[in-house]
Amino acid sequence: MRRMIAIGVLVLGAVAAAGSPVVTLYSGGFGYVRELREVELAWEGDLLLDGLPLTMLVDSLVVDGLTVARVDPLERGSTAIEDLVGARVTVFAHGERFAGRLLATGPGLVLATADGLMFLSSYDRIVAPLPVEPPLVDHLSLKVRYRDAQPGRTEIGVRYLAEGLSWNVTYTATLADAALQLRGVVAVENRTGVEFRGAQVSLVAGEVYRPTAKAPEGLGVRALALSSEYEAAPAFEYHRYTFPEPLDLTPGVAWAPFICGTLSFTRAYRFSGGAVEVRVRFTNALAPLPAGEIRFYDEGEELFVGAAAIGHTPLGSDVDLAVGAAFDLTGERVQESRQRITDALYRDTYRIALRSAKDAPVEVEVVETLPGTWTIIDPSLPYERLDAQRVLFRVLVPAGGTADVHYTVEWQY
Missing domain, CATH: 2.30.30.100 (SH3 type barrels.)
Structure with a gap:
């Protein structure tokens, strides 16, 4: 399967050239687009970013190489x-x-x-005279106000997430005696309304949790990109966030840079009966964080790897977020037996089997939820009690191998 997907990427990327857009597609129906644009800059001014998809998540836009003061979508169907x-x-x-x-x-x-x-x-x-026909608009245009630029001709980077990009693979299996010949055909779909000519295309296989934001249905998105510094202060039993400069909150949605800092994080794997989740963990050492969605990127921001939501998070709190399902780790939970000891007392035996296709050993956290009042007997590994109903086993899974954990629990309601 990996060989078939790699062939599809090679064919699609063969016409890409230097300066071509870089498009990463996810099977969930969205993509991550990166491109370079050559522009003429003054010390400050307005820059038109044209030809953007109507399906882009406007709040995911990042302009590299410029100090952005404001971003305004232009009226759809109007003349700039x-x-x-x-x-x-x-x-x-x-x-x-x-x-x-x-x-x-x-x-x-x-x-x-x-x-x-x-x-x-x-x-x-x-x-100006009215056009004979209203302009046909099949793309989004953004006016970017910038400052503190180096005047002259230069390149800037533009990157964003967009809906309407997807891919899938169709396989044909040919059987002959004891052999199986497998052929795969990759289909890439672009429903953004924008062409990506000469694009460097890559496909991501795996279950990536998609961002929850939607492309705007109409005009009214406003980006008020002021200083990222702000004042966070307690207010009753909450926190108030005050920006240092006034904001013009025009009709529609508005946003601005909010917080910036660096934190240490760890990656973990957890199995709770479904897919083996990939989790990102860190301690909030920056400031009180209001609830919202976090979108994670990797490989120097070249790869979107998942999204997760956090609640209101106080300073010093530990954050543990699931961002996707591990492609090379699988798990299975099997109930091997059940005995009814009395009318209200049961004895169950479980086995959890983990399998890894990774080239290095990894630790997988196995979390089991137990009913009623319970007592574990004869566990194959030590466990931690997380709360009244959950326990955690830490299982070391060898590279390219399997590992099991089994236990018996007596429980009653």
Whole structure:
């Protein structure tokens, strides 16, 4: 199966070139897109990011290489100033009226008039004829206000999550005597409405917990990207978070950078009767964290590896989050016997079998939930009591091998 998937990636990525977009697809119906864009910058100004999918999760957008002050989606179905280049317009500026063909926009306007070229560093308003037909918009455009940039031609990185990207593999198995010939065909689906030409495509196999945010249904998303510093202070039995600068909360959704810091974390594996979960654990040493979703990336932010939600988390609290299911670890829970000792007393025997395809040994936490009032007898490994109904066994699973834990429990209601 891995060989078939690798062949699909090789074919799809064969036409990719330097500077091409990098698209990572997940079978859950979403993707992670990274691209480089060559832009002309001033010290500060507005930059138009065009050709983005309507299905993108706008709050996942990151612009590398710029200090972003604000992000505004442009009206869908409306005409931006940049769309008027080449049209005849009337510009009102400094109490005067100028008519001509609009040649360029940016920090100012360049207008071709009957008297020659005119540069307007500022203006009050522009009047242009209505288009014969409303523009057909099949993509999202964002206006990015930036500051503290190095003037000149440069490259910036743009990355985001988007719905509407998915893949699947179809297999054909041919049997002949005692042999089986397996062929796989990978199908990649792009329903974002945007083309990714020359893209470097990779496919992620495994159960990755998808982000819960949805692409916006209409206009109204606003990004107010101010300082990431804020004041967190107790307020009654809660915490209040105050930003250092005023925010213009226009209609729609608004967001801003909130907190930034570095924490140590550990990775763990846990089996509770279903898939073997991959868990990320850390201690909150930054500040009181309000409830929300955490999206995890790996490999230098090149790979999205899962999402999980946290509740309101005080300073110093331990956080333990499941981000996905381990591809190379499986588990099975088997009830081997049950005896009824009395009308209310039972004796059950269980076996938990773990299997690993990894190339190094790993520890898997096995969590068992027990009914009623219980007593464990004859366990094959030591256990920890987590609470009134749960116990934990720590099982070392060898590389490419299996490991079992078994126990007998007597319980009554």
